[in-house]
Amino acid sequence: MxxxxxxxxxxxxxxxxxxxxxxxxxxxxxxxxxxxxxxxxxxxxxxxxxxxxxxxxxxxxxxxxxxxxxxxxxxxxxxxxxxxxxxxxxxxxxxxxxxxxxxxxxxxxxxxxxxxxxxxxxxxxxxxxxxxxxxxxxxxxxxxxxxxxEAAAPRTARWVRGGDDLFNAETVSGTGAGTRLGTITIYDRVDNRLTRVVSAAAARPMEGGWRLEEVSIFDVGSGTVATQDALDFSTPVVARQFTTASIDPKFVPLWELVPQISEQRAAGKPVxxxxxxxxxxxxxxxxxxxxxxxxxxxxxxxxxxxxxxxxxxxxxxxxxxxxxxxxxxxxxxxxxxxxxxxxxxxxxxxxxxxxxxxxxxxxx
Known part of the structure; x- marks a missing residue:
């Protein structure tokens, strides 16, 4: 043979x-x-x-x-x-x-x-x-x-999770330290149990969290609503989680998908x-x-x-x-x-x- x-x-x-x-x-x-x-x-x-x-x-x-x-x-x-x-x-x-x-x-x-x-x-x-x-x-x-x-503009992520907390922003603009969120709602949870709902007209990133403006806080336990001009909200959620767009692999070639996976991972999103x-x-x-x-x-x-x-x-x-x-x-x-x-x-x-x-x- x-x-x-x-x-x-x-x-x-x-x-x-x-x-x-x-x-x-x-x-x-x-x-x-x-x-x-x-x-x-x-x-x-x-x-x-x-x-x-x-x-x-x-x-x-x-x-x-x-x-x-x-x-x-x-x-x-x-x-x-x-x-x-x-x-x-x-x-x-x-x-x-x-x-x-x-x-x-x-x-x-x-x-x-x-x-x-x-x-x-x-x-x-x-x-x-x-x-x-x-x-x-x-x-x-x-x-x-x-x-x-005209071509449709890519949508940024609206829903973001950080730890037990859930964030929902109606509008997202800017990048990095210049990121601005508009009409934001935060579902503050402890051990997967909702404790309060924080609503704000706007938010911008700060060290260790976000600075909220025109804030309304609904306390689930007492059923009361409180308002204040500003609130520093501590959370692991970072600006990049809002500015990285969701990805459908069917629309992205491999050589573009690989770096985008790195961006999603750095933003704390599941990859x-x-x-x-x-x-x-x-x-x-x-x-x-x-x-x-x-x-x-x-x-x-x-x-x-x-x-x-x-x-x-x-x-x-x-x-x-x-x-x-x-x-x-x-x-x-x-x-x-x-x-x-x-x-x-x-x-x-x-x-x-x-x-x-x-x-x-x-x-x-």
Missing amino acids: SMKLFPSNTIAWYVARMFLVRTLAFILGLVVILESLDLLGESGKILAAAGNGEAELWTYVSLRVPQIIELFLPFAVLLATLVTLATLNQNSEVVIFKAAGISAHQILLPLILAAFGVAAINFVFNERIVTRATATLNVWKANDYARIT DVLIAAAHHKISGPLSTVLMPLLGAVAAFGLARSGRLFVRAVIGMFLGFAFFVADNFMLAMGNFGTVPPIMAAWAPFMLFLLIGEAVLIRTEE
Whole structure:
């Protein structure tokens, strides 16, 4: 058995080309079918907005297609893997490869490297195009597909928690020591029990807390209301917690998300969901690399068993089981049940081991 990675460059390129052509065919087919169905459901809403016509329909398609590609590219890679390997086996080409001393891993390596190239392209596509398209489509859809004349300004955080206390500010302006809060309400709690509600017309940061102006204090225990011109309110809440905007990872590329996570952490805000999303921006596209390994069961052993369809179904089941586990773990990470890194990477590592174990068990 040859110890080279590619005992035959011709065979490696032949297998990789079959895989890439089928991947392209599947993703194009899925995009055409799914976007046609999606457009049928949304076209009425788009055309209902005043001034919208055919151009707006094409605008919607241009914004929606990147999302469909991002979501279904791993499925296309899985289907392409199964069809490629099943075709090679059905034509007895796998038997020829193995008779020439090429191992199962060497047969799969061109597919894995091609899938890695697809993953790299997918990552760049997701971060450069999908994030922008998703953000634009989200704003347009929220406006009922009406024409947007000016960009929406980013909203600052209104609700902030510091220890047991809850802050709500109607307006936020300035940054750092120049931060000013308008119409602020503080729910002062001790051991998760509300003791008083402090309302103020304005607030500015000071050392160890905030200086409130035109203050009204409602004491929960006595049920009385007191007013005063100013109040120094001690709290761990800092100005940065109000001036850092909330982040949706779907709208932010990875290289911008990482520094924003640092800002959120410095502001005392929870960042586990953002960390999990940042890691999944890498592990998600890399899932395409797993597909040749999970679908390998469709390539080997068919000549002996004669059950091509059954083995193809098993490969498809392994691939879809990965997608289910990946979404499940990501949801658990969002709920804080598992650490964010585990939520993003555990399914990938688990099914990498499963695929390798199945391959070694059945063929090597």
